Amino acid sequence: MSTINRTQLIATLRQALEQNPAVCAAWEGGSAAFTYMDELSDVDAVVVVEDDAVAAVFDAVEAALAALSPIDLRHDITGTVGYQQRFYRLRDASPFLVVDLVLMRRGDPLLFREVELHGKGTTWLDRYNLLSTKHLDAQADLAQAMARLPALRAAFDMFQHIPTKERLRGRAVEALSFYHAMTLRPLVEALRIRHCPHLRNFGLRYLDRDLPADVVARIRELMFVSDLDDLERKHAQAQAWFWETVG
Incomplete structure (x- = not known):
């Protein structure tokens, strides 16, 4: 107790x-x-x-x-x-x-x-008046966020074959792991750059707080996969959403 x-x-x-x-x-x-x-x-x-x-x-x-x-x-x-x-x-x-x-x-x-x-x-x-309130330089921070996009696009484009090939091999655990790491995580980073660029590094944490409710609901739907066929469908949906977002 x-x-x-x-x-x-x-x-x-x-x-x-x-x-x-x-x-x-x-x-x-x-x-x-x-x-x-x-x-x-x-x-x-x-x-x-x-x-x-x-x-x-x-x-x-x-x-x-x-x-x-x-x-x-x-x-x-x-x-x-x-x-x-x-x-x-x-x-x-x-x-x-x-x-x-x-x-x-x-x-x-x-x-x-x-x-x-x-x-x-x-x-x-x-004791020494160290705790002054600070603010981000919004313009500089946004420039840093936008500068991240080329590398994010390139990495996403390069690695989508990995969850696909593990799915085709019938390796469900590996396919799901790579789908989360190589598809959903960069998708969430792109969505954060679009909706709350200063919070782009928070990953999957605080989604309900940081992103619009409809976006969170859509991410939640993509996160949970029932089988390899469902993974194939959701992988395609997540890829399309990523390219729509970064475009």
């Missing part, structure tokens, strides 16, 4: 961060920075620390969480540039109430403050 709620978890995080002098700023992002937080949302905490204090702040946060509830699972994200990220699941909290903790050094320029991408986060702490 869950005994730790969201309010308690956030209070614990905030106290641990506020009491640590190496923490320069902290805020809650994710769904809380937009309008779609619900009872299944996790806690997205973003923290700016002194350049030499990343490990120490992680340790301090983990100690505070462990005092609230034993940490059931920790997962480190590797290969990130400009920040470090860890996830925590607590034994006495809902399995959905995961802590997504991002730490970045004060000397790094990446702050995830662009409102169009990251919403309006709830500030927990800002």
Whole structure:
């Protein structure tokens, strides 16, 4: 049974961060920075620390969480540039109430403050007035989105034979996997460039939030395939939609 709620978890995080002098700023992002937080949302905490204090702040946060509830699972994200990220699941909290903790050094320029991408986060702490609101340069961002189209078209055109040949071989699992990766994912990227170019890199996440309802319904129909004959039909439909979109 869950005994730790969201309010308690956030209070614990905030106290641990506020009491640590190496923490320069902290805020809650994710769904809380937009309008779609619900009872299944996790806690997205973003923290700016002194350049030499990343490990120490992680340790301090983990100690505070462990005092609230034993940490059931920790997962480190590797290969990130400009920040470090860890996830925590607590034994006495809902399995959905995961802590997504991002730490970045004060000397790094990446702050995830662009409102169009990251919403309006709830500030927990800002010792040095680091958390100014930023906006994308809409014209430059749109130019980058449009510059992506030639490569997107070329890759799509090159690889549609792969789901087709696996279907013809009767390899349903491989055919479906390549259809999702090589047909639907670039189709969704093209649709995002058309409808919400600044969100073009979000892939299949947040479709209901970002794209028109009729577009989402059509994608959903293409995602679920019953057999190889159905795959053949939907593959053809998805290809036609892609070329219509990028045209």
